[in-house]
Amino acid sequence: MRTPRSALVALATLIPLVAAVGCGGPSTQNDVSTYPAKGRTITLIVPYDAGGAGDIGARLLKPYLEKEIGTNIEVVNRPGAGSQVGVSALARAKNDGYTIGFTHLPATIATYLDPARKADFERASLEPVAMYVTDPTALAVSADSPYRTLDDLVRAAKAKPGKVTVTDSGILSDGNIACLRLEEMTGVKFAVVHGGGGAETLADVLGHHTDVGNLNLSGNTAELVRSGKIRLLAIFDKKEDPHFPGVKTGRDEGYPIEVATSRAISAPKGTPKPIVDKISAAIERAMQDPEFQKKATASGLRLSYLDPQQLDTYWSGMEKQVRPLITLAKKG
Amino acid sequence: MEVLGLFGNGLLTALQPQNLLFAFIGCVLGQLIGVLPGIGSAAAIALLIPVTFNLPPVPAIIMLAGIFYGTNYGGTITSVLMNMPGESASVVTCIDGYQMARQGRAGRALGIAAIGSFIGGTAATIGLVVAAKPLTSAALLVGAPEYFALMVLGLALVVGLAGGSLVKALIMGILGLLVGTVGIDPAMGVPRFTFGRPELLDGLSFIPVVIGLFGVGEILLNLEKKAQQVFRTQVGSVLPDRDDLRRSGGAIARGTGIGFLLGLIPGATSVIASYMSYGVEVRRASDRSRFGRGAIEGVAGPETANNSFVNANFIPLFALGIPGTASVAMIMGGMMANGIIPGPLLFRDHADFVWTVIASMVIGNAILLILNLPLIRVWTQMLRVPYGILFAVILEFTIIGAYAVSNSTFDLTVMTVAGLLGYLLRKLDFPLAPLVLTLVIGPLMESNLRKALEASAGSLSTFVDRPIALTVLCVAGAVVLWSVIRGALARFRRDESPVTPDETGTTEVPRSTP
Numbered sequence: 001m002r003t004p005r006s007a008l009v010a011l012a013t014l015i016p017l018v019a020a021v022g023c024g025g026p027s028t029q030n031d032v033s034t035y036p037a038k039g040r041t042i043t044l045i046v047p048y049d050a051g052g053a054g055d056i057g058a059r060l061l062k063p064y065l066e067k068e069i070g071t072n073i074e075v076v077n078r079p080g081a082g083s084q085v086g087v088s089a090l091a092r093a094k095n096d097g098y099t100i101g102f103t104h105l106p107a108t109i110a111t112y113l114d115p116a117r118k119a120d121f122e123r124a125s126l127e128p129v130a131m132y133v134t135d136p137t138a139l140a141v142s143a144d145s146p147y148r149t150l151d152d153l154v155r156a157a158k159a160k161p162g163k164v165t166v167t168d169s170g171i172l173s174d175g176n177i178a179c180l181r182l183e184e185m186t187g188v189k190f191a192v193v194h195g196g197g198g199a200e201t202l203a204d205v206l207g208h209h210t211d212v213g214n215l216n217l218s219g220n221t222a223e224l225v226r227s228g229k230i231r232l233l234a235i236f237d238k239k240e241d242p243h244f245p246g247v248k249t250g251r252d253e254g255y256p257i258e259v260a261t262s263r264a265i266s267a268p269k270g271t272p273k274p275i276v277d278k279i280s281a282a283i284e285r286a287m288q289d290p291e292f293q294k295k296a297t298a299s300g301l302r303l304s305y306l307d308p309q310q311l312d313t314y315w316s317g318m319e320k321q322v323r324p325l326i327t328l329a330k331k332g
Numbered sequence: 333m334e335v336l337g338l339f340g341n342g343l344l345t346a347l348q349p350q351n352l353l354f355a356f357i358g359c360v361l362g363q364l365i366g367v368l369p370g371i372g373s374a375a376a377i378a379l380l381i382p383v384t385f386n387l388p389p390v391p392a393i394i395m396l397a398g399i400f401y402g403t404n405y406g407g408t409i410t411s412v413l414m415n416m417p418g419e420s421a422s423v424v425t426c427i428d429g430y431q432m433a434r435q436g437r438a439g440r441a442l443g444i445a446a447i448g449s450f451i452g453g454t455a456a457t458i459g460l461v462v463a464a465k466p467l468t469s470a471a472l473l474v475g476a477p478e479y480f481a482l483m484v485l486g487l488a489l490v491v492g493l494a495g496g497s498l499v500k501a502l503i504m505g506i507l508g509l510l511v512g513t514v515g516i517d518p519a520m521g522v523p524r525f526t527f528g529r530p531e532l533l534d535g536l537s538f539i540p541v542v543i544g545l546f547g548v549g550e551i552l553l554n555l556e557k558k559a560q561q562v563f564r565t566q567v568g569s570v571l572p573d574r575d576d577l578r579r580s581g582g583a584i585a586r587g588t589g590i591g592f593l594l595g596l597i598p599g600a601t602s603v604i605a606s607y608m609s610y611g612v613e614v615r616r617a618s619d620r621s622r623f624g625r626g627a628i629e630g631v632a633g634p635e636t637a638n639n640s641f642v643n644a645n646f647i648p649l650f651a652l653g654i655p656g657t658a659s660v661a662m663i664m665g666g667m668m669a670n671g672i673i674p675g676p677l678l679f680r681d682h683a684d685f686v687w688t689v690i691a692s693m694v695i696g697n698a699i700l701l702i703l704n705l706p707l708i709r710v711w712t713q714m715l716r717v718p719y720g721i722l723f724a725v726i727l728e729f730t731i732i733g734a735y736a737v738s739n740s741t742f743d744l745t746v747m748t749v750a751g752l753l754g755y756l757l758r759k760l761d762f763p764l765a766p767l768v769l770t771l772v773i774g775p776l777m778e779s780n781l782r783k784a785l786e787a788s789a790g791s792l793s794t795f796v797d798r799p800i801a802l803t804v805l806c807v808a809g810a811v812v813l814w815s816v817i818r819g820a821l822a823r824f825r826r827d828e829s830p831v832t833p834d835e836t837g838t839t840e841v842p843r844s845t846p
């Protein structure tokens with residue numbers, strides 16, 4: 001069931017549309033030197049509900065990106081089906097550089113790789129523009145859990161196959177992928193519970209309804225760790241995180257897994273390369289604005305810019321990780 | 333008591349002119365958003381979060397919170413006056429609230445709703461002051477199996493409450509469950525009944541379905557009548573009389589309790605709280621036939637419950653940093669953007685902030701009550717508009733509301749089909765309430781059932797082994813059993829002394845002489 005969204009959003013979409021029609025004139029698309037054309041608005045599709053973490057992050061960036069790119073940006077929420085609806089709209093949009101959008105990874109990858117989802121887009125439908133936020137996956141337990149390390153967990157799962165419960169935010173979410181990789185590496189079997197997202201997982205961990213929960217590091221995770229309510233067994237990242245002192249990476253504990261939920265920005269396929277580069281550079285500059293950085297840090301955003309080339313490489317790596325897990329995840 | 337001292341300090345800060353102003357702005361905005369169908373508090377808060385970047389954190393969050401609880405005051409107005417819920421939590425208010433309006437008791441319906449909302453909201457805030465932490469710990473005992481059991485109880489309370497045929501109610505309930513399965517399934521991510529349409533991947537949108545069934549269906553039905561037969565033009569008193577108070581008092585108390593308990597549980601929705609309250613009132617009533625024909629308890633209980641729910645919803649956020657609903661998640665986003673991270677240390681690290689926001693809720697509820705009672709006279713003037721004009725305006729509102737939900741013309745089709753269906757179902761005397769309830773409950777029930785079974789490796793024993801789940805399921809069983817027995821007894825009595833056939837809620841009300 002979808003939640004109601006705002007008529008204000010409708011208005012916000014309509015106004016630039018009318019403006020665009022009004023300012024018609026001869027089209028200067030694909031001309032990089034005049035991009036963005038004066039008075040033309042860039043649409044930024046957010047494939048999630050207004051007010052979700054992804055949306056707030058986008059709205060935070062908007063004014064700074066507007067300043068750097070030199071025109072108005074409209075954030076348009078096209079939520080539904082775990083981002084499938086919005087990404088599909090992005091892939092179908094005109095590739096003139098006036099529509100860009102968020103393609104969260106691995107959600108986008110899992111959508112087009114899974115034949116059951118019947119997605120009408122593939123990797124080639126999208127042009128990577130920039131990475132905005134990368135939020136590593138971590139395994140969390142309640143403070144009184146007997147597990148203190150990843151090894152404890154694996155040993156317990158070996159002793160009671162299929163009995164240790166692990167909650168994630170949905171099938172083929174980053175947490176699910178971490179868990180499947182761990183099963184693959186060690187041969188253990190968890191009882192995987194597909195939940196509805198971070199808040200639900202947190203409630204399940206704190207209420208002892210699950211043995212382990214997959215959480216991301218943004219939001220109030222650090223606060224909960226600091227208060228001693230939950231403990232992180234491992235973070236599936238390259239290196240240790242200064243906000244989580246003493247928490248080892250998966251690699252350090254002998255399980256070299258790197259998974260995150262990442263907010264990548266893409267454009268429809270065929271958007272001219274120079275325009276893509278121009279947008280990407282503007283995003284990079286906006287992300288370096290000290291005032292923006294202060295607000296982003298306060299909101300718990302883990303900024304991590306990648307240029308189009310680097311994002312493409314990251315995307316390939318993630319896709320390589322996800323592809324073999326599709327059928328495995330369905331087996332449950 | 334230390335808590336009272338902290339609350340007192342918070343109250344003093346909340347009463348400072350700037351904070352008072354933003355509480356007022358939030359309440360007024362919330363009220364307006366509640367009136368407009370299709371616009372929910374969650375979206376409104378999201379749009380205002382960037383505005384709060386330029387405010388100090390206290391007034392910013394006071395305003396966002398005001399929007400959240402203010403919405404439930406506004407949602408009632410269109411439910412009562414137009415049979416069109418302005419907010420999903422006010423769906424159930426349509427049943428009796430609208431009938432009250434047609435009988436010329438619109439003022440009283442809105443009056444009791446405002447009073448009940450005030451009591452529910454204030455009582456839940458007091459709960460927040462007194463025992464946030466222990467209450468949250470208790471609420472965390474509710475996991476997927478308990479949640480599923482609660483949904484079963486909700487169904488048991490509501491099925492057959494429309495007073496008419498139990499079979500028809502069951503048919504409608506099952507229809508709602510079926511429609512609720514449209515979209516991507518919650519566990520395995522497989523699309524169901526989407527017929528290849530991307531618009532259906534996320535299921536049918538609740539708001540277009542509901543305003544179609546209720547709002548559009550009602551208009552179609554009224555078009556059959558002569559223009560002036562729809563409403564009695566008098567509006568009646570705003571303040572409840574002694575008889576109203578006698579009937580509503582218990583309903584408000586029970587609604588407060590139901591809303592409060594459900595508000596504590598992360599993941600519940602206020603729609604369920606209002607429905608449960610309605611179900612309880614019908615079950616308790618000695619004369620159930622009054623429901624669906626303008627029973628004031630049917631307005632007082634649910635309207636209290638949804639406000640009590642909303643204010644109790646802050647308890648898990650403030651005590652542990654767990655947002656219970658989308659709107660609260662957004663308020664949490666607003667807090668974090670202002671550098672205040674909700675979590676178990678919030679009361680220690682940001683005591684001034686928390687206590688001021690809590691105190692502002694008491695003030696905000698008072699503002700809303702003061703604002704609403706005189707405004708009722710203004711709102712009800714709408715009923716003086718000739719129906720020929722009024723229905724066109726209502727129709728316009730429903731179209732805007734349905735479109736605004738996701739900026740999608742597909743939802744307009746959904747609303748139109750739902751409207752025709754609503755009209756037909758009403759003509760055939762099928763109750764709409766069970767359909768709407770199962771439409772909300774169905775997906776929640778399914779995802780929690782599947783979560784529970786995933787955790788227990790498919791074993792149903794999880795419902796027996798967990799005492800809370802088992803108890804709730806037993807209560808649900810008892811409720812169903814009792815209604816079967818009661819139905820059999822009633823039939824037995826009816827056979828002895830035949831009574832007039834059951835009337836539907838759409839009885840024509842004669843035009844009054846002004």
